[in-house]
Amino acid sequence: MKDGTKADYELLERLEKPYVALTADRVLDELRRQGDATLEGYRITRLDHGLQSATRAERDGADIDWIVGTLLHDIGDGLAPQNHDRFSAEVIRPFVRWDVSWVVEHHGIFQMIYYAHHYGWDENARDAFKDHPCFESCAEFCERWDQASFDPDYDAKPLIHFEPMVREVFARKAYDPDVIREGYVSPLVA
Known part of the structure; x- marks a missing residue:
């Protein structure tokens, strides 16, 4: 890379634009793949889970950032099951408000309140974030x-x-920055 010229990098930038423009297609393709099979033990596919979550968000009156964030909150499951929440957040982070990506990034630890005790884990691990401005949003996202x-x-x-x-x-x-709105905590529902 260090030997590249300005002309080389201008060419790469120009050639990359069509690929970047197809990001939504790749995301939708990944969602479709998640509908092909379920994880063992679940009665629905990962796609079904995302669709249910997004449908609930929409029916509650959430805005487009929350709906899309909810639809994609587990999109990382296929490639990164141990840290799918952070992986999923990175997929949406450039395009949604910062609080939506924060909630998606942390929903895994917040979900532990429902099941961690069955494994002998700390069900209140989310309390490490109790002073974060998005704590309540993440708790509500998980619950609703x-x-x-x-x-x-x-x-x-x-x-x-x-x-x-x-x-x-x-x-x-x-x-x-007009989309990301760093520091603004939006309501989950209107």
Whole structure:
């Protein structure tokens, strides 16, 4: 890389733009792959879980950032099951408000309140973040939209319903300060 010229890097930048423009397509393809199979023991697929979560968020009156963040909160499961929350957050971080990506990044530890005691783990591990401005948002996200969305009988909306939202969010300029709104904590529902 250190031997590249300005012309080399201008060429790479120009050639990379079409690839970057297809990010939403790759994200949607990954969601579709998550519908092909479920993790052992679950009665629904990872896609079904994301669709249920996003449907609940939309029905609660959440805005597009929360809906897309909720849809994609577990998109990292396939490649990074041990740290899927952080992986998923990095996928959406350039395109959504900072509080949405923070919640997605930390939802794994917040979810432990529901099951950690069964493994002898600390169910209150999330308390390490009790002074963070997004603590309540993450707790509410988990309670309202995540932990409740493993129901094989829930009438979730199909992926095609959410595709325009995913495309809109990933069409945004990456890391636009007017989108990211660092420090602003948005309500989960209107």
